[in-house]
Amino acid sequence: MKKAKLVFVLMLSALMVLGAFTLLYAGGEKEKSAGEKKAPEQIVLKCAFIGGANYEELYKSIPEFEKKTGYKVEIVFKGDGFQIDKKLKTDFAAGTVDYDVCWDHSSFFTQYIKAKGIIPLEDYFTQEELSDHIPMILNAGKKNGHLWIIPRHFDISCLHYRTDIFNNEEYKKKFKQVTGKDLEVPKTWDEFKETALGLQKILPPGMYATQFAGKEEALTGRFYEILIAEGGQFFDKNWKPAFNGPAGVKAATMLRDLYQAGAMPPGMTNFVWEDVAKNWVAGNIAMYTEWYGWYSYFQDPKSSKVAGKFDIARQPMGDAGIHSGWAGDHAFSITAASKHKKEAAELIKFLTNYDNQYREAKLGFLVTRQSVWKKIIEEAKQSGNPLDVKRLKLAQLQASEDFKTPPLVAEWLPSSDIVYPILQAIILGDKEPKAGLDEAARKVEAMMREAGYYK
């Protein structure tokens, strides 16, 4: 009996000790959080950053910052863009942010503003400090009159085409026979469609005239940039969906027609960025729009069958005379939970300074400081490959004239999530373009209404 009593008492004590440890641990964690005030030399700046080989090269410079300032920098989370997005949203919602600086993106930051997770940055950066960044990209990080993100590097797409096909006399002759027109690099989306349909008739089996990433935001984004070029809008000024107008129908019809004609690989609706890049380096695609960021991979003869066999051109224009230019920039933000905001801003200034941007530019990233561009263009001239220079000049031109982020609204990704499965259904022939886009517009409108944009 006494033994049983003893066991019971021991168990209760163990539970109480466990509870006490839990409380102590929670307290300790809170104490260690971003907000704790410490002596200057002990300031710890915690960061949630994007991971991956090339992205992480920048972090190798952090010891230099630590040495200069005496602060300690801890990267508490690394993941890909979508993993960080999920982490940030859940941490902001749960109030469990234990970092001062976070990775951010021009397509995502409006969500974090709505969640009150990040702060405006204009008080921490002078005009002079910001003036070197490409203005169009810097402006893409502004919302409600505030600057929320400091750009690190950006990407935009250009048309990639195979010179061994477009400059090949045999192909030119066959193309003329089939279409009655000359084989030329398309300058408009109408020409793009026509060229793709014509090329498909003369390409060998297993090769495709073109391709697009066919799911998730990748598909919505491509649709969005064609829509804008054709004179449409995703949302009107009252945030009502407007993508189901004639421009949207034209863009969706083009995607469907190209797929149904077999001018795109049949697996296209399951492709994301890696898949389209792999098809391109395998030599299976004649032309398509692609990000600049893959350039070194495409030019590496060890991994690419098209190394030295392709050229690039500005994205095609639509009926509105606008070049497509869906773009985005990786950036940094300061969390609202941080109590070292000034020091966090110092870290961001360091990570985006001239030296670090030059370091990233050498890795192939399109950085945002104009002064770095001058230097890398000069250096590219020494490479002996004219495409190295053309690529940089074209990217610079597009960054200043074509750079278009998705609508700066927290509901962009939820909208994309509604739109892309319907675009897939249109492409696969399950729905008619107009009917499909109308259905998507109704759903997006209901979602925006629920989010409080209108009654």
Next chain:
Amino acid sequence: MHSQNIVLDKGAGDNKFFSESKTRLPFVLLLPSLVVMFFVVGYPMLYSFVISFTNYTLVSSGGPKFVGFKNYITLFKDPVFGRALLRTVFYMLIAVNAEFILGLLIANAMSHVIRGQGILRTIIMMPMMFAPVLVGFQFKWIFNDQVGLVNNILYEIFGHPVIIPWLIKKPLGFITILIAEIWMNTPFMVIIFLAGIMAIPTEILEASDVDGATEWQKFIHITVPSLMPFIYIAMAVRSLDIAKAYDLVSIMTGGGPAHRTELIWTYVYRLAFTSQKFALGSAMSYITVLLAVLFTYYLFRQLIRVRKVRE
């Protein structure tokens, strides 16, 4: 042994706390794990249940507002949800039954192997050793229409490119995911059934030999009935597992294209995290959990029934 029981009974009889109810001691012994379970399972479930009656989104700037059954009504009006739910049930039925049949046949065949059974068991278990994410990538490559193994084999056979979009076409996308699921999880059934077969008393089988029973008769009238408790447990575990299917589908098709391979959990993830509708995602999770609980309850009832019959 007898005297030990007497001592324990005497001890318990002297104490009011333990003697008032025979059920109290087990409860006290379970208390620590119940407390832990409450914090790691009960509280989050309760919280998400409450959330499912609000308009909470991951990026809500204000606090969540109570909206009653609105989320549940929205779900029942959503055709994508209805189809995903049906598809999940269909997926579960096909996968569990296919794994059951294959598992039973392989286990029965393996039980007749006298030499090298250990090596055979290890080989059979190998698919279970891979993470579902890896299996997803492996089968995504196998069925890739451009560089995939299956289309390449077809190319070798026919001598010209055969491009079948396995992951895109209806119902091929669904079938390829099922193949991956069955490949990965049949070994689980094999191992459980093999253990069951080994536990069948040899006397019964020897008696049936004396009676002149054929192998088929022994399999149908002795092996299968003896395995019933194992079958119900294995099927209950696998059903619960498949009701949670996410990784494979997410990697292979992402539930697409155009929701063609959408299962409940790929849809929950998309709604809760990408579309930020956390409350709606919670409501959907509850409906799914409820169905899984009902299904498991049914299987366990069957298990108890079988045990009673055997007793």
